[in-house]
Amino acid sequence: MNYYIKKLISFLITLFCVALLSFLLFQIIPGDAAMSKLGIEATPEQVEELRAQYGYDRNVFARFFSWFGGIFTGDLGVSIKYGPMKVSELIGARLPVTIWLGVLSIILIVVISIPLGLICAKKPGGVVDIVSDWVAQLFMAVPSFVQGILISFVFGIILSLFIPGKYVSPLTDFPEFLQCMFFPALAVALPKIAMTVRFMKTSVKKELKCDYVRTAKAKGCSVNRIMWKHVLKNSMLPVITFIGLIVAEVMAGSIMIEKVFNLPGMGLLLVNSISNRDYPVVQAIVMYIALIVITVNFLVDIAYRLLDPRQTEEGL
Amino acid sequence: MKKSLFFMMLLVLAIALCACSGDTKKDDPANNVNDQGQTASSDSVSYGGEIVVGISQDLDSLDPHKAVAAGTKEVLYNIFEGLIKVDKDGNFVPAVAASYEITDGGLKYKFKLRDNVKFHNGKVVTADDVIYSLKRAAGKLETSDPEVVTVSAFSIISEINKTDDGIEVVLSEPNTELIGFFTSSIIPNDYDDQAKAPVGTGPFKFVSFEPLVSFVMAKNDDYYGEKAYLDKVTFKITSGGDSAFMELLAGSIDIFPYLTNEQAAQLEGKMDVLDGTMNLVQALFLNNAVKPFDDVRVRQAVCYALDRNEIINVTAGGRGDVIGTNMFPSFAKYYDASLVDNYKTNIDKAKELLKEAGYENGFTFTIKIPSNYDFHVKTGQVIVSQLAKVGIKAEIQLIDWGTWLSDVYKGRQHDATIIGLDSQMAPSDVLRFYPTDSSKNFMNYSNAQFDEVFAKAKAAVDETEKANLYREAEKILTEDAAAAYIQSPAQLVAVNSKLGGYTFYPIYVQDMSTVYFKK
Numbered sequence: 001m002n003y004y005i006k007k008l009i010s011f012l013i014t015l016f017c018v019a020l021l022s023f024l025l026f027q028i029i030p031g032d033a034a035m036s037k038l039g040i041e042a043t044p045e046q047v048e049e050l051r052a053q054y055g056y057d058r059n060v061f062a063r064f065f066s067w068f069g070g071i072f073t074g075d076l077g078v079s080i081k082y083g084p085m086k087v088s089e090l091i092g093a094r095l096p097v098t099i100w101l102g103v104l105s106i107i108l109i110v111v112i113s114i115p116l117g118l119i120c121a122k123k124p125g126g127v128v129d130i131v132s133d134w135v136a137q138l139f140m141a142v143p144s145f146v147q148g149i150l151i152s153f154v155f156g157i158i159l160s161l162f163i164p165g166k167y168v169s170p171l172t173d174f175p176e177f178l179q180c181m182f183f184p185a186l187a188v189a190l191p192k193i194a195m196t197v198r199f200m201k202t203s204v205k206k207e208l209k210c211d212y213v214r215t216a217k218a219k220g221c222s223v224n225r226i227m228w229k230h231v232l233k234n235s236m237l238p239v240i241t242f243i244g245l246i247v248a249e250v251m252a253g254s255i256m257i258e259k260v261f262n263l264p265g266m267g268l269l270l271v272n273s274i275s276n277r278d279y280p281v282v283q284a285i286v287m288y289i290a291l292i293v294i295t296v297n298f299l300v301d302i303a304y305r306l307l308d309p310r311q312t313e314e315g316l
Numbered sequence: 317m318k319k320s321l322f323f324m325m326l327l328v329l330a331i332a333l334c335a336c337s338g339d340t341k342k343d344d345p346a347n348n349v350n351d352q353g354q355t356a357s358s359d360s361v362s363y364g365g366e367i368v369v370g371i372s373q374d375l376d377s378l379d380p381h382k383a384v385a386a387g388t389k390e391v392l393y394n395i396f397e398g399l400i401k402v403d404k405d406g407n408f409v410p411a412v413a414a415s416y417e418i419t420d421g422g423l424k425y426k427f428k429l430r431d432n433v434k435f436h437n438g439k440v441v442t443a444d445d446v447i448y449s450l451k452r453a454a455g456k457l458e459t460s461d462p463e464v465v466t467v468s469a470f471s472i473i474s475e476i477n478k479t480d481d482g483i484e485v486v487l488s489e490p491n492t493e494l495i496g497f498f499t500s501s502i503i504p505n506d507y508d509d510q511a512k513a514p515v516g517t518g519p520f521k522f523v524s525f526e527p528l529v530s531f532v533m534a535k536n537d538d539y540y541g542e543k544a545y546l547d548k549v550t551f552k553i554t555s556g557g558d559s560a561f562m563e564l565l566a567g568s569i570d571i572f573p574y575l576t577n578e579q580a581a582q583l584e585g586k587m588d589v590l591d592g593t594m595n596l597v598q599a600l601f602l603n604n605a606v607k608p609f610d611d612v613r614v615r616q617a618v619c620y621a622l623d624r625n626e627i628i629n630v631t632a633g634g635r636g637d638v639i640g641t642n643m644f645p646s647f648a649k650y651y652d653a654s655l656v657d658n659y660k661t662n663i664d665k666a667k668e669l670l671k672e673a674g675y676e677n678g679f680t681f682t683i684k685i686p687s688n689y690d691f692h693v694k695t696g697q698v699i700v701s702q703l704a705k706v707g708i709k710a711e712i713q714l715i716d717w718g719t720w721l722s723d724v725y726k727g728r729q730h731d732a733t734i735i736g737l738d739s740q741m742a743p744s745d746v747l748r749f750y751p752t753d754s755s756k757n758f759m760n761y762s763n764a765q766f767d768e769v770f771a772k773a774k775a776a777v778d779e780t781e782k783a784n785l786y787r788e789a790e791k792i793l794t795e796d797a798a799a800a801y802i803q804s805p806a807q808l809v810a811v812n813s814k815l816g817g818y819t820f821y822p823i824y825v826q827d828m829s830t831v832y833f834k835k
Contacts, residue, residue, distance in 0.1 A: 029719070031716075031717075032722065035721045036718045037384070038463075039721070041467075042465055043755055044726070046465070046466065047726075050462040052462075083463075084511055094528075149559075149562070152562045156562065156566055157562065163566050163568045164563050164566045165559060165562060165568055165569075166563075166566075259555045260558070262559045262563070268528055268555065269527075272374060275716050276718070
């Protein structure tokens with residue numbers, strides 16, 4: 001119990017620091033919301049008036065704490081750019097896009113890379129191993145947004161399997177929404193699959209050299225049984241950490257992929273809001289990302305304990 | 317190992333080839349480019365249908381008086397109208413007003429209102445709505461909303477009165493150019509939800525808006541004028557660049573108004589590409605107050621060093637009009653075409669001027685360019701290489717739009733910048749950046765003679781005299797090399813070949829009411 005309380009406290013402290021830092025950072029960059037909103041036609045007096053309305057005439061810390069206090073009452077404020085629309089409303093509409101993109105790509109990553117890694121490790125130097133090694137190198141070397149453009153071009157334009165840029169809201173037609181998300185998810189997943197396969201392969205190979213594998217073999221265990229019952233579980237430890245990091249990354253918004261496929265997710269909203277200096281939205285998204293990363297790390301810790309009871313509280 | 321390397325190279329090559337196959341056609345795209353929009357022949361027109369128009373930036377506000385971005389105004393043009401509007405030849409034609417009259421030497425504007433104009437919510441437009449709208453746009457309401465971007469030209473309005481058949485606007489000083497500003501949107505006086513669900517009088521009415529996704533509008537069946545052909549138009553917000561182009565190729569966008577030259581070439585045979593003008597003044601704007609640009613000879617040297625035709629060839633495949641001053645060619649009445657050749661490229665002359673000014677060995681400066689405008693960035697790259705020929709070392713610094721507004725525009729902290737300036741249909745508005753005391757004078761230009769001529773031109777009532785004075789003012793700018801003027805860029809629009817009626821205007825709008833499906 002003690003462990004979870006400790007975790008919760010560090011969780012809150014991290015969140016607070018992230019919020020404060022991003023808020024302060026936003027004060028450093030030039031330009032502000034009032035100026036971005038009014039553009040070049042406004043007179044300096046008008047800009048000042050709007051700044052006052054947004055509360056820019058108050059002290060930075062006063063503003064920070066009034067915003068931070070809002071979080072606890074569930075009030076994230078009103079978007080500056082999208083006028084009367086609330087930040088929670090705005091983010092609520094983007095969240096499904098980013099989450100489903102993340103979920104789909106994580107499913108792809110796990111389903112493809114773990115078996116593939118096992119097969120490669122089982123027969124080093126085999127056809128699967130060599131081909132997947134080349135392909136993995138290629139996918140790792142080419143940035144994911146380039147792969148996104150290639151996927152749009154090959155599957156969208158040449159093969160006409162999907163319409164690039166098409167987006168259907170999950171509320172109107174859920175199956176079609178998932179269909180729109182599949183190829184972007186593939187673009188997110190490919191480089192990660194390449195990395196995970198290699199990671200998995202190395203990890204399994206290392207385990208295969210362990211003494212217990214030899215003992216099991218000597219006892220007459222079949223190779224498949226050794227692989228699935230013993231090696232897989234042990235070799236998963238580092239892989240889970242790795243996938244945990246990927247989950248955090250993907251769930252936080254695949255900014256470039258959202259841009260390439262024109263998906264209205266959190267990443268796209270974040271980029272646009274930064275250039276509009278729409279700080280209520282930026283702050284909220286930063287909090288969301290921090291929340292995801294911290295939560296995922298927390299879950300990875302728990303997964304560790306389940307997989308390897310040797311990991312004691314002190315060890316963490 | 318060698319074998320595997322070879323295999324990989326093959327793989328890479330295969331993918332590269334695959335990616336390039338789209339642009340192997342090298343024919344000149346000019347043969348399928350039309351020049352002046354599309355003209356309708358009545359037998360081919362059909363009513364109904366829906367289309368998707370790609371736009372490259374999100375809307376900044378749905379309230380027409382709060383919208384700032386050109387990319388927003390071009391969309392809202394379909395929903396809202398002013399008392400008057402601009403036709404495709406640049407004439408002011410009545411819209412919500414039935415007619416107008418300027419009297420007392422530009423001191424009084426009288427507008428007769430139509431009696432059959434209805435807002436999209438069914439309410440009939442009254443003189444009270446018009447007065448409310450004008451006052452709101454002028455910032456003269458009792459409780460003003462600081463998000464409303466007031467029309468500064470309206471500051472000379474002293475009173476707005478109701479008349480028997482419309483309204484009368486009285487100014488505190490005569491100004492015949494103010495008519496161009498009455499395109500300002502008319503909105504209902506008792507409706508507070510403009511920013512969420514806009515209500516206007518235009519040929520289309522608002523249906524829905526989803527941030528970062530789309531703006532949807534439907535035909536207004538109660539429109540008093542010529543009704544739109546299409547039933548529904550969706551403006552799809554694309555993230556610009558390659559992804560927008562991909563959607564165009566896949567056919568999920570019917571009209572896309574911001575093609576690059578390379579993209580236009582690739583679309584040949586697949587879509588119609590129309591060629592209009594953006595009516596922007598694109599220039600390398602120099603900060604006249606910092607060294608070495610405080611010396612007129614240095615600014616002139618920069619002008620002589622530039623080869624504008626080369627810039628247009630490189631950045632836009634030769635489409636676009638070279639300009640020599642701060643005015644667009646389509647504003648013909650006030651445009652002095654002879655200024656184009658004032659600084660014909662002349663490297664020797666540039667070097668000579670630099671030597672006279674004491675910069676024989678050149679100098680170094682920074683050009684700040686907003687990174688969201690690819691076109692200006694490209695222009696900057698060509699300029700850097702051209703200036704290098706006379707020994708001037710320019711460096712490009714990319715900044716985001718918010719930073720440009722605060723540092724360059726408001727703070728005037730720059731050596732030089734590249735941007736395109738747009739304007740209302742009034743010559744004083746085009747030149748509003750140059751008077752010494754103007755808050756928009758981000759290049760710190762100052763010339764008492766210019767200020768005097770500009771003030772005279774603005775006050776002039778006689779059209780010929782006015783035009784001559786403005787030309788004189790433009791000439792001063794050119795001779796002072798206030799900025800190195802480059803071009804009025806071309807606008808390339810991709811249009812689905814099933815569609816007709818797309819029209820270019822001398823202002824930046826996407827008028828969908830004229831677009832129709834061909835039979």
